[in-house]
Amino acid sequence: MALKTLALINILVVGCVVPMVQGQLLGLLGLLRIQGTLYCTANGNIGVNGTTTPVFPNALVQLQCGGNVVSTATTNRSGIFSILLDPLNFVLSTLLSGCKLVVNTPLASCNTNLPSIGSLQSTLQFIGNALFGLLNVGNIIPSGFQFNANLN
Known part of the structure; x- marks a missing residue:
């Protein structure tokens, strides 16, 4: 009888602890996504004519932090870029x-x-x-491009 009780306690403990550990690990499953559309305008933003604004394909978009390039992406033929980051390496x-x-x-x-x-x-x-699904994605967009005549 004692052996059956011990087995039941083990099943209950494992049944409670394993889901808690899995839940904690699932909280770590996440990404930060920086995405947007780059337009072929003097400031890179959509023009006043909206959907007829041409896009900027094949442009290299750099994510710079503290003056260092930490990630890059190239716009596709629709001017769209996307940069994925690990939130364990980057604080929002x-x-x-x-x-x-x-x-x-x-x-x-x-x-x-x-x-x-x-x-x-x-x-x-x-x-x-x-x-x-189980993946939590933090979405980040450009706040608005501006033209800088200098290359820095």
């Missing part, structure tokens, strides 16, 4: 306060009437979390 508050997106690809490469020197730069804005 630091990303939002100490990092920026920089595009050094000359604007003239998408429209010869735009400058051939300078860069586009944007600070970052957190817009919320999304749950994809």
Whole structure:
């Protein structure tokens, strides 16, 4: 009888502890995603004409933190870029306060009437979390690109 009681206690303990550990590990399963669309305009943002604004394909988008490039992405033919980060390596508050997106690809490469020197730069804005199955994704977007005539 004592052996049956001990087995039952083991089953109950394992049945309670294992889900708690799994729940804690699932909380660590997450990503930070920086994504947006780069437009072929003087400031990289959508124009007043909205959906007819041309996009900026094949532009290199850099995530710079403290002046160092920590990640890059290239816009696709629709001008869309996406950078995925591990939240264990990047703190959201630091990303939002100490990092920026920089595009050094000359604007003239998408429209010869735009400058051939300078860069586009944007600070970052957190817009919320999304749950994809067990994966928690923090979504970050550019707060708005601005043209910088200097390359820094």
